[in-house]
Amino acid sequence: MTDARAATIEDVARHAGVSRAAVSKVIRNAYGVSPAMRERVTAAIEALDYRPRVAARAMRGSSFTLGIELPHIGNPFFTKIVAGATAALQGTGYQLIIAPADVDGEEGVRALGALADRQVDGIIAISPLVSTAWLERLGTRMPIVMIGRHDRSENYDTVTGDDAEGTRLAMAHLFDLGHRRIAHLTRSADVTHPGSGTPHAVRLEQYLASMRSAGLEHEIRVIRTGMTEDAARVDTLAALDDDRPTAIFVGNDELALGALRAVGEAGLTPADVSVVGYDDVDIASHPAISLTTIDQSGVEMGDRAIRLLLERIRDGRIEPTHFSVTPVLKARASTRAVRTG
Amino acid sequence: MTDARAATIEDVARHAGVSRAAVSKVIRNAYGVSPAMRERVTAAIEALDYRPRVAARAMRGSSFTLGIELPHIGNPFFTKIVAGATAALQGTGYQLIIAPADVDGEEGVRALGALADRQVDGIIAISPLVSTAWLERLGTRMPIVMIGRHDRSENYDTVTGDDAEGTRLAMAHLFDLGHRRIAHLTRSADVTHPGSGTPHAVRLEQYLASMRSAGLEHEIRVIRTGMTEDAARVDTLAALDDDRPTAIFVGNDELALGALRAVGEAGLTPADVSVVGYDDVDIASHPAISLTTIDQSGVEMGDRAIRLLLERIRDGRIEPTHFSVTPVLKARASTRAVRTG
DNA sequence: CTGAAAGCGCTTACAG
DNA sequence: CTGAAAGCGCTTACAG
Structure with a gap:
């Protein structure tokens, strides 16, 4: 009924009779919470149907969001990369958002910038049409995996095909x-x-x-x-x-x-x-x-990119990693022996 | 060099010798800014390469982000909807983010929830496997356009094919x-x-x-x-x-x-x-x-969905709108006259 | 184990 | 036209 606004952490704290800090700890599964308190808070969260606002979390901590820049959503190969990435994300608590850069070539910068502005915790960039220097600068700010391009950097990981x-x-x-x-x-x-x-x-x-x-x-x-x-x-x-x-x-x-x-x-x-x-x-x-x-193997590329990102985010890896998938020829009917004449 | 952290509105204000409020007004193109101030602020933004944090803006105002829930990113028809939506967004200042729900049927709720948690200003839901009641509740919180399903509601718009x-x-x-x-x-x-x-x-x-x-x-x-x-x-x-x-x-x-x-x-x-x-x-x-x-015409559906969303967001439309596209038969070679025997 | 307080970077009334 | 101050909803040290 009084659905006017969604519950906040304040509402949950009041409902459970605890502090906001305590609720925050329960949400983040942080140390130092008694079972009794955890139970009361969990019940309050349930009762109020509380969901933390990602924007508020992002202001202090992380957004639990990973971004992927797609140069052209019409290309089914990119779609396979996204499918691999989505699958790899299952159960990690992270959410993938896709920024399409469909319109023209220069849109890659815009899409990547849009992801950065949204404070994603990491970015997958598919063969972006931006300079290595630009990407390197972004890489000092947040974990980045570039898929496709062969240029390397100390500041981001790469996943490439040979x-x-x-x-x-x-x-x-x-x-x-x-x-x-x-x-x-x-x-x-x-x-x-x-x-x-x-x-x-x-x-x-x-x-x-x-x-x-x-x-x-x-x-x-x-x-x-x-x-x-x-x-x-x-x-x-x-x-x-x-x-x-x-x-x-x-x-x-x-x-x-x-x-x-x-x-x-x-x-x-x-x-x-x-x-x-x-x-x-x-x-x-x-x-x-x-x-x-x-x-x-676009699926493997997407899967690998997510893993590399999570290594940087959760395990704190700093050294760049470069992963390469091996190409395989699929000979089919669109190629025939040349006509001798 | 000292690229440690990106510039904030505070940095811009200091650089330009004005208040944060003034910078905010310039960013939002709000009324009541002298040309002189606008110029100084603009120069400072340029000089510091300032970009407003979306998360911070979302806490008070809007996120300038629209979300689209995709049931299955491998389906090229959905891809056409996204292409139409992306094109319609050009020059509006809004950014589209896609939440893939690829993994299984129940993921629709998760993807929609993830978008809501991210405080998007509006959501496009493609034939989501959620109840009308669930969607209606979401519709009281933010503008929603549902594509595909024929059930209607006072709380969201629909774009359907016949x-x-x-x-x-x-x-x-x-x-x-x-x-x-x-x-x-x-x-x-x-x-x-x-x-x-x-x-x-x-x-x-x-x-x-x-x-x-x-x-x-x-x-x-x-x-x-x-x-x-x-x-x-x-x-x-x-x-x-x-x-x-x-x-x-x-x-x-x-x-x-x-x-x-x-x-x-x-x-x-x-x-x-x-x-x-x-x-x-x-x-x-x-x-x-x-x-x-x-x-x-998936492209038209995506285009229309964006327009309906922007009508609600920018023009404050409240009454639900229902838009239908007319299907057209494309007869090709995969259908032949039945063999008479 | 628990909570009060500061602060993240913006926008929004409200004074001046 | 301009700015000081409050506040959005979280997390993070820091005391207790």
């Missing part, structure tokens, strides 16, 4: 199938800046290296596109010209789905143009899609 | 193709409880009604499954027995993809067993998938 190795696997697979004219479809130049350490940068560099060491420098062809499947479809379609490649190594699965769509729309099949993706999102294994790709 | 109409479109399409033996693949009984108003409940009821009014009561077959594509694959496979249906109307696209996979694994094609989904997720239109489905 993108060079993954790319080598993909290229070797195509070479084995007899392909020589292999194009690479990747994001715009600002995401693949050499030395930036982004997954896309590393994959591009290794693509170039693999082509060169196979003596195929003259066959190198880099196609640029945006962040979405549809952008990839449009840009692939434009690249299926007279001089078209026999295979395309694509920077990630979401873009590879667009490339596959383009191949179909051009009246071709994987027998004409093979497509390899990267990530192994769920739909890649669907028989109708059957996309050859590199599995880099 | 699930009965969408189901009618799907069933009419199958009838037109000559199907009679049409099964319905849906979630477990606790999600389709009659009268609960969940989308799955409404779709199930309309499936039954459509079958009955077509004189096909004896062909009714309801197959139950879990929340994931893989669960749907397994349960569909089990249903492709000697007495198998010629068509399956599936509760949503994610499950329909699993059903499609099962059809393939059973050595059949849509020419043997047609499949209709619901939602029109992106991959449904991929030529290799080509899933017939009902488009209910």
